[in-house]
Amino acid sequence: MSMTAVEKILARASGVTSVNAGEIVYPKPGIVVLHDYLVPPCKKELDALGIDRLFDPNRVIIVTDHAVLYSSRQDAEFGKIIRRAVADWGIKHFYDVGQGGHGHIFLAERGIIRPGMFLFDNDRHCTNHGAYGAFALRTGAEITRVLATGTLWTMVPKTIRIKLTGTLQPGVFARDIGLRMTTDLQFGRDYGVDIDYRVLELTGPALSHFSMDARVSLCSSPTEARAVGVFIPPSEKMLRQIRTVAQKTFSPVYSDPDALFEKEFEMDIGNIGPQAALTGFSDRGVDLSQIEGTRIHHAVIGSCGSGKYEDLEIAATVLKGNRVAPGVRLFISPGTEDSAKRLYMEGLWEIFHTAGAILLPPGCGPCFMGYMAPVSEGEVSISTVSTNPLGRMGGKGCELFLASPATVAASAVSGRVTDPRSIDALIKNKGESDLERF
Amino acid sequence: MNDFNWRLTGRCYRLGHDIPHAGAVIPVRFIANRILNPNELIPFLFHEINPGFHKRVRAGDIIVTGRNFGMGPKMNGYIAMQALDLGLVCESMPFLAYRAAIGCGLRVMTDCAGVTNWVETGDELEVDFATGDFINHSRDVRRRFSPVPETLRDIVTLGGNVGWLKHWWKTHRNQAS
Numbered sequence: 292m293s294m295t296a297v298e299k300i301l302a303r304a305s306g307v308t309s310v311n312a313g314e315i316v317y318p319k320p321g322i323v324v325l326h327d328y329l330v331p332p333c334k335k336e337l338d339a340l341g342i343d344r345l346f347d348p349n350r351v352i353i354v355t356d357h358a359v360l361y362s363s364r365q366d367a368e369f370g371k372i373i374r375r376a377v378a379d380w381g382i383k384h385f386y387d388v389g390q391g392g393h394g395h396i397f398l399a400e401r402g403i404i405r406p407g408m409f410l411f412d413n414d415r416h417c418t419n420h421g422a423y424g425a426f427a428l429r430t431g432a433e434i435t436r437v438l439a440t441g442t443l444w445t446m447v448p449k450t451i452r453i454k455l456t457g458t459l460q461p462g463v464f465a466r467d468i469g470l471r472m473t474t475d476l477q478f479g480r481d482y483g484v485d486i487d488y489r490v491l492e493l494t495g496p497a498l499s500h501f502s503m504d505a506r507v508s509l510c511s512s513p514t515e516a517r518a519v520g521v522f523i524p525p526s527e528k529m530l531r532q533i534r535t536v537a538q539k540t541f542s543p544v545y546s547d548p549d550a551l552f553e554k555e556f557e558m559d560i561g562n563i564g565p566q567a568a569l570t571g572f573s574d575r576g577v578d579l580s581q582i583e584g585t586r587i588h589h590a591v592i593g594s595c596g597s598g599k600y601e602d603l604e605i606a607a608t609v610l611k612g613n614r615v616a617p618g619v620r621l622f623i624s625p626g627t628e629d630s631a632k633r634l635y636m637e638g639l640w641e642i643f644h645t646a647g648a649i650l651l652p653p654g655c656g657p658c659f660m661g662y663m664a665p666v667s668e669g670e671v672s673i674s675t676v677s678t679n680p681l682g683r684m685g686g687k688g689c690e691l692f693l694a695s696p697a698t699v700a701a702s703a704v705s706g707r708v709t710d711p712r713s714i715d716a717l718i719k720n721k722g723e724s725d726l727e728r729f
Numbered sequence: 730m731n732d733f734n735w736r737l738t739g740r741c742y743r744l745g746h747d748i749p750h751a752g753a754v755i756p757v758r759f760i761a762n763r764i765l766n767p768n769e770l771i772p773f774l775f776h777e778i779n780p781g782f783h784k785r786v787r788a789g790d791i792i793v794t795g796r797n798f799g800m801g802p803k804m805n806g807y808i809a810m811q812a813l814d815l816g817l818v819c820e821s822m823p824f825l826a827y828r829a830a831i832g833c834g835l836r837v838m839t840d841c842a843g844v845t846n847w848v849e850t851g852d853e854l855e856v857d858f859a860t861g862d863f864i865n866h867s868r869d870v871r872r873r874f875s876p877v878p879e880t881l882r883d884i885v886t887l888g889g890n891v892g893w894l895k896h897w898w899k900t901h902r903n904q905a906s
Contacts, residue, residue, distance in 0.1 A: 315880050336891065342898050431825075433832060436894055440901075444881060446824070488824030517823060 293547040295450040296522055297490045300426045300544050304409035312449040312553070317442040322350050322403065324394050324412040324427075325434060327373055328357040328659070334376040336435050346441030348381040352403070354394030355387055359654040360663055392627030392653035395419040395595035396507070400627055402536035406525045406543035411437045416595045416677050418514045422506035423533060424525035424543050426490075448488050448519045449553040450546070454495035457561025462712035464605065465505035466597050466675060466695040469512035470566040472558065474576030477516040484554045486513065490520040492546060497560050498523065503532055504601035511596045511677055516574045565710055567673075568693035572680055579698060582708050589672035590621045590703040592696050593651070594658040597675035598626030600633055602696040607639045609700035609714050615647035616706030622664045623648050624656030648703070657684050666691065673702050733886040735859035737816040737836065739789035741852040742779075743845060746795035750826065753778050754799060754806035765805065767812035774809040788814035791854045795819075795845045799826035807833035811889065816856055818863065818874070820844055831881055834889035841874040
């Protein structure tokens with residue numbers, strides 16, 4: 292029977308030869324990812340039920356990414372509960388403070404996430420892993436059932452295939468495309484199909500414009516329009532990159548030529564300029580020109596939305612030789628510890644520091660409810676973080692714009708929302724280097 | 730579990746399309762403060778769109794909604810509905826809202842196309858969530874929709890995810906890990 296790639300992944304994980312969209316299955320994950328903020332409530336719930344062992348402690352990975360800095364004694368106690376849970380459950384793969392970074396980024400960079408893999412993750416932005424040809428399913432608080440039993444009821448999602456065509460404009464980046472796609476697809480707005488609990492499979496010649504890092508950005512934003520996953524069939528080039536880090540062998544999965552998609556359509560990325568998302572979830576995308584010139588106070592580059600090394604390189608291109616404008620504070624939160632190390636080794640840290648940016652520890656950064664570096668009431672923030680509902684990083688009187696790393700960096704320098712195409716270095720570098728660098 | 734009542738008979742409360750969970754179903758502060766105690770939630774169920782709902786509603790009553798009910802993967806409102814022994818029939822729900830309702834042990838059917846065309850608030854309804862039979866006695870309308878999938882029924886009969894896990898552990902705790 293013909294299947295889409297994600298149907299194949301779910302069939303394989305469920306131990307059956309085929310599955311159909313809408314069917315309920317019980318897939319067994321290669322790994323289960325539990326993020327720090329959910330460890331204490333999971334421990335409390337399982338303890339209350341008397342459940343003192345996990346289905347397979349070797350397959351459960353606990354990552355510390357939301358609350359990396361302990362800014363209060365209460366947070367320190369929170370960390371203590373996490374470590375106690377790790378010990379009680381016998382978890383071997385625990386990435387404590389300073390050991391990994393963002394779980395939606397470093398697990399793939401270190402080759403733990405691999406093409407064809409199925410995994411459960413409590414956090415919805417696990418859609419990032421689709422950039423590597425894997426399928427991660429968000430469980431929310433139901434992760435406790437996975438931790439105890441090793442599986443969870445899973446409805447096989449329908450898949451929508453989007454063929455990306457056209458040429459990426461200079462000064463436009465994967466995050467811009469992701470924001471535009473998210474807005475256009477929300478509630479079936481422009482393409483006549485609601486992407487609620489749908490997988491978006493991205494194909495087409497325009498994918499060649501996007502490096503591995505850029506593909507992660509493409510996979511992040513559609514989560515905000517309720518997509519359950521974004522899947523990019525790994526190209527030969529991507530597979531070669533992944534093989535250099537993969538910790539185990541893997542078997543990539545591709546949709547059958549006659550697989551049944553709910554809908555198929557093309558999207559011309561050549562028509563898309565720099566984008567921004569207005570406060571209230573990143574499906575509220577607009578052309579950047581609509582907010583250009585707005586005075587800003589707070590800027591962030593990082594988070595699982597755009598925290599890959601390449602995102603930091605883009606920001607460095609803009610910031611090199613420039614200073615953050617008076618009255619603006621710019622925070623940079625690398626996605627991973629490995630990226631943070633590279634920043635020092637390759638001189639980007641110096642560029643950021645000289646520009647007046649503040650480097651935060653790898654992880655979610657301010658995106659986790661303004662846990663660190665929040666926005667003050669009445670201020671305007673522009674950032675690359677993954678989501679921006681009202682009040683997310685500060686009070687309800689804040690504006691929280693989302694944009695690409697280039698736009699955020701350019702805005703931090705000018706003090707106002709700025710089109711990155713006005714930055715000569717960005718356009719020049721892009722024109723002279725291979726497109727896949729940025 | 731065998732005596733679980735899948736067939737509800739009660740009055741209809743008809744709601745329109747696009748009713749968000751935050752605000753319309755339960756005030757935002759209960760979600761923000763992660764209040765999950767049904768006794769605290771019940772007095773505020775549908776409070777913003779139907780003040781005093783909890784005083785009028787009776788066990789077995791059925792809420793019938795239009796498209797896109799309960800936007801947001803939150804469960805506070807479903808906890809209150811389950812505690813009040815209500816049923817929920819929707820033209821559509823975002824998947825994570827449906828998942829949250831099942832996880833709270835609520836008798837719920839979704840994808841019941843056009844169901845709001847055949848009911849008004851106050852109608853006498855009879856709905857079997859295990860067969861999908863939907864009867865409006867007041868208007869002599871009978872329809873059949875997709876019931877709660879068989880594989881999910883034990884979650885509902887056991888009162889939701891926590892009850893299911895509790896039951897699972899009872900039968901698995903002595904098995905070697």
